[in-house]
Amino acid sequence: MHTVLCKLISKKKGEPFHVDANIPLSYLLRTVLEWFAMFVRGAFVLAHKRGALFKGRNVTIRAAGKMRIGKNVSIGHNCYIDAMSVDGIAFGDNVSIQKYTTIECTGSVRFIGKGLIIGNSVGIGSHSFLGCAGGVEIGDDTITGNFVSFHSENHNSSGPGIPIRLQGVSRKGIKVGKNCWIGAKATILDGAVIGDGCIIAANSVVAQGVYKSDAIYGGAPARFIKNRL
Numbered sequence: 001m002h003t004v005l006c007k008l009i010s011k012k013k014g015e016p017f018h019v020d021a022n023i024p025l026s027y028l029l030r031t032v033l034e035w036f037a038m039f040v041r042g043a044f045v046l047a048h049k050r051g052a053l054f055k056g057r058n059v060t061i062r063a064a065g066k067m068r069i070g071k072n073v074s075i076g077h078n079c080y081i082d083a084m085s086v087d088g089i090a091f092g093d094n095v096s097i098q099k100y101t102t103i104e105c106t107g108s109v110r111f112i113g114k115g116l117i118i119g120n121s122v123g124i125g126s127h128s129f130l131g132c133a134g135g136v137e138i139g140d141d142t143i144t145g146n147f148v149s150f151h152s153e154n155h156n157s158s159g160p161g162i163p164i165r166l167q168g169v170s171r172k173g174i175k176v177g178k179n180c181w182i183g184a185k186a187t188i189l190d191g192a193v194i195g196d197g198c199i200i201a202a203n204s205v206v207a208q209g210v211y212k213s214d215a216i217y218g219g220a221p222a223r224f225i226k227n228r229l
Helices: 002-013 025-045
Strands: 053-055 060-062 068-069 074-075 080-082 088-091 102-104 115-119 127-132 136-138 149-151 174-176 186-188 193-194 209-211 216-218 223-227
Touching: 025 053, 025 074, 174 186, 186 193
Parallel strands: 053 074, 060 080, 068 088, 080 102, 088 115, 102 127, 115 136, 127 149, 136 174, 149 186, 174 193, 193 209
Antiparallel strands: 216 223
């Protein structure tokens, strides 16, 4: 069973996939049944689309017509996704959005947002938040830990005599390169540009700025620690 499942998933994903031989057969069968149920739920949401969506239980998707789905996209249980924005949401192939994650492309109906682009083979950890009003782009093969948040919008505050909530917002957007690893509970703020191959340490706050490729950053605000290569 383990060998057959590995071959089937590897063929579907287009890359090697391994199942631990210590996992009991009963657990595997239950997992396969859950995947099948997610596939059926996803088919009802995006039956007219090209891609395949595996949709977990209690998933809310608003403005589904603004979503473009690649192959083998998985959205875990209890996720909330609102794709209403200028560019909508684009998921590449083999994207995994883990449970209890929220994706909001428009923070307020007064200012429609830009949207979200996620490349191939990207994994977003559970309980994450992606605020995509200013635009968020995440490159291929990037993975994030649990409770990671992206905030691509900032409140204006230069007018001392005007309530901050009435001063509007600024948007520069967030870009994350390919093959990055963003640790658990990291916060990525508007205007951050993270190069390819970066590691962001857990609990870091990545402020506006350019973070060069193949480097490790950590702290609040995040600082250069060392090169990876």
